[in-house]
Amino acid sequence: MSVRVRFAPSPTGYMHVGNARTALFNYLFARHHNGTFILRIEDTDVERHSEDAVNVIYDALKWMGLDWDEGPLKGGDFGPYRQSKRMDIYQKYIEILKEKGLVYECFCTKEELDKMRQEQLKRGLPPKYSGKCRHLTDEEREKLKKEGRKPVLRFKVPQDRTVIWKDLVKGAISIGADQLGGDFVIVRSNGMPVYNFVVVIDDALMEITHVIRGEDHISNTPKQILLYEAFGFKVPEFAHLPMILGEDRSKLSKRHGSTSVAEFKEKGYLPEAFTNFIALLGWYPKDGKEILSRDELIERFDIKDVNSSPAIFNFEKLNWMNREYIKAYDISKLTELIIPYLEKAGFDIEKFDRKWLEKVVEVTRDYLTVLSDAPTYMETFLKDEFEIEKDAAEFMDEDRLNVVEKFLEKVESLDEIDGDIFKKIVKETGKELKVKGKNLFMPIRVGLTGKMKGVELDILVSLLGKDRVIKRLHHAISKLKRREP
Template identity: 85%
Template structure:
């Protein structure tokens, strides 16, 4: 049987990195085994559902280049791929369980269930449903209905049964049915079936061979196995991925920094770097190579190599990896990705030639950790009128200002300003004014950038050209003179 896996998120409004890692591992497993990657939207929670939240999922997967083979927007022979559109399918299997006598109506109110729970806790017992409604007579049910009570449907959990499975990540797991909290609900009082029931139906009918998900689902697995057995479905193989923790070893949350895919995208992490980094959370290639393309990840990925211990989300490593990707990214593609950040910073991009802008990106890319930093580092090239930093102004004196004026005169006499003629003009200025070291180079840098450090000046002037360089020099001279007067 060919491998079929699924990513089945609930649309909650954002895609957490844990969900993104689950999607990625499913995708890598499918592609490594020439299988099928299915996307299914679990949108039965009508109170929290919104179409905007569904779009967030699509955008995140597309940004990460995780293209699903079947699912919404794609179709497939096992659809529909949204649970809200599969209610009739679920009804059929609810009736099968009713016919087999494996479910029953439970009329207990929230207050009664809370009281049951508190009594058990007071006795030092783990909370579980006692089966109070398991043996209600027809008359008792009618009486409760007459009171206006709407029942849930509970599945009868067999007593003293140990449910076992060989987890592809965690190894052999055995959970006794006494630990499952009693007979569990499969249909809510509003008629909406719950997660543990619908996920079994969907996975079985969509021929899912491997269920790869977070380890927080381990407690759901025995309940689902019991339902697979009750309905006569083939049980898939399970793989429960380790938790993702912050560097303080607590569950990754907002206080550690960004946690949603959209936030990483907005900050300017490259999708290739983000995906590469996520792949190394709980899995590591045998050859130790860390910078891996999607094809290399697919080729190397083996679910058996996934570590069962928690994975630590190291922002420093992500930043290093993103920096490495930025350095090697195609210049023109990188420029296209950077332009929105420049526009957001207020630059009128249409003023600049795209090829010129690409050269500016090439000159500054090594400074970038994330793309959102681009306006800060590219400002030197884009803005001719700038404020001179306080420390730079304090550095200037009459002699150093004379260096700038003399250099400006040299530039004005040049036919063409490029890296070579710039160096010559600086050298001549130094020789004629007997200025050297920082007394020569620093005043020119300050006059051209307003800062005491930054990009190589020969690269800057060759990209600015004579006209813009002179404009900056004259602007700086008047600004420094005004300050010194």
């Protein structure tokens, strides 16, 4: 049997971590089994729908490298792959249920349903549709329609039935028909079919073999199995993924930090690091290796190894993983990804030679947690006119300013400067002025960067070159002399 799985998000405007993991696990499962990964857009919620929201889904999947085999933008033999374009298909299956006598029109108003619920709660009973309209006569139905009532369509839940399935993550699950809230709605009063109905039709017609989704769907599964059986469809295998929690063990939300794929991308997490990290939310390779390439994830992934307990989203671990990926990334590709962050920070990248810029990325990348950190650490190389930080200015007295001026004299007498020459003239400066240690190196650092901390100075001057070193030292000396005592 060929494996066919689907990722079927609703376009709500953003793609959160839970969606991303569901998409990834479906993708890994499909690739591991040489199966088919399908994208289906569940866009029947007309009020919330927008094409921008659909594009958010496409962009997130493409950024994560999750290329789908069938679906929007790709096509396939089982389309359309957007629910809004499948209404005629759904209508056909609504008629089949009517012919089988498995559905009925319900005219209960919202007020009547609320009253029913409240009375049940008062009696200590779980809320459940009473089946009030199940046995209406034709005359009673016509009378209600003449009153202007627009009915919903309810599915007749078999009485005294227990729905049982073997979940690939959660194990054996059984839910009694009496826990389903009574006969459930499959078509709203406006004629729009509901999720539990259309998802069954779509999955059956698209020949989905495994439904891999979040555990919040467990309550939907028995209703869907009853519909599969009503149509005579083969029931797929189900795998319900554990919840993703924040480190305080509450449901992951905005208050824990970024939760949408777009936010992680914007902050400068590498897609490979983000995807690797997301893969470890609820699943862990048997060999314990954590930094895994796409091919390694595909090779090792087994849905049966997914833990049924909630997964904890650890930002510290994500940051560690992203740092590791940054350190190992191809320098040319890394530079390309960093450039937009530098441009956003106001740097004119066009005036810098590309190979030189790559060298700057090379010597600063070990300091980066995310790509948006790059302007902070690369500024030292890109900006010759800088402000003297407060602690640096307070550190500089007359003797320390003399160190900068003596060092400048020596640089100006050179033909060129590199790391070795830099170390030599620093040593000469210290010897002539009888200073060493912090009183020697720190004034030179302040003169070159305006800061008390930063990259190794021999690396900095090697990349700046003589002319820019001189320009910076003159700039710093001028600012330090102008400052108030």
